[in-house]
Amino acid sequence: MTLLSRYLWATAGLSGFVVVWWLATVMTDLPAYLLPSPGAALAEIWEPSYNWGTHIWATTQEIFGGYVLAVVIGVGLAVLFSWLPALNAALMPLLVVLNMVPKVAMAPLFIVWLGFGIVPNMVIAFTICFFPILLTTYRGLLEVEPDLINLVKSLKANRWQIFLKxxxxxxxxxxxxxxxxxxxxxxxxxxxxxxxxxxxxxxxFLLAQQNALNTSAMMMALAFITLIGVALYGLVLGLEYLVVTRKGIGK
Incomplete structure (x- = not known):
């Protein structure tokens, strides 16, 4: 399946979802506070009192900031663990135990330590997405053919050259x-x-509108959250295509 056909199928699926949503509002007697129409949700964009730009920017900073932090620290630790087995043996069990702690339970502590605002939410995002990056990168660094390592060592390659190449x-x-x-x-x-x-x-914003039973505004907020997530995921896919797929790495 080509990239274009994948996008076409994805667009068709999304369009179908919106059509089914609209039909559900037209063909049922559900009140608007339970299921607003797509048009009613979309109209909430133009409500100036909601300050959409402020809320979207704050959430975007938290998501992207926590994610970038997780990538930098996760990859850095994975490299150190692959180079220093003693450090891996000392810290990896601790990190596994800490990862078992529910992040929702840790959130009040972060707020006490860091106060209100973007920073504690960024840290919470970091703690949730850090461990998968660490584990997968560490495993990837170890999944190298020993014979290949021995070959380049025989050619007088140093540790840094082995790592880069x-x-x-x-x-x-x-x-x-x-x-x-x-x-x-x-x-x-x-x-x-x-x-x-x-x-x-x-x-x-979602919690504030929940108290007012403003479901259409809540649906629009969910749409914005989804778009931010899709943008981040799309950036990762684009970067993967540039550095992995196009160069044929892993094939």
Whole structure:
């Protein structure tokens, strides 16, 4: 299936969902506060009192900031763990245990330590999407043929050359697998943080409109959250195509 046909099928699926949503509002007697029409939800964009730009920008910063932080620290630790087995043996069990702690339970602590605002929500997004990147990258760095490593060592290659020429290219498919999973988790992490304590952001906006039973505005906020997540995921797919697929790495 070509890239164009995939986009066409995805567009058709999305259009079908909107049509079914619209038909459900037309053919049923559900009140608008339970299921508003797509047009009613779309009309909420033009409501100036909602300050959509402020909320969208805050949530975007939290999602992208937490995600970039997770990629940088996750990949960095994975490289260190692959080079220093003793460090891996000391820290990996601790990281596994910390990953078992529900992130929602940690959110109040982050707020106490870091206060209200974008930073604690960014940290929550980071904690949720960090571990998949660390694990997949670490595994990718280890999934190298020993014979190939021995061959380049026999050619007097140093550790840095082995990493750049052999380990890093071989780990890229694993890294991007983790990055795609983390892209979804980063969105959830940022919204969880906004649910618990925040003064702006789409999650905060959702809770405010829930109290007013303004379902159409809530649906529009969900659409914006989805678009931010899709944008992040699309960037990861584009980067994967440039550095992995087009160069034939992993094939």
């Amino acid at each position: 052999i380990q890093l290219p071989g780990s890229l498919p694993y890294l991007f697998s983790g990055m795609k999973v983390a892209a979804v988790l980063a969105v959830a992490g940022a919204i969880v943080g906004e649910f618990i304590a925040s003064q702006k952001g789409l999650g905060y």
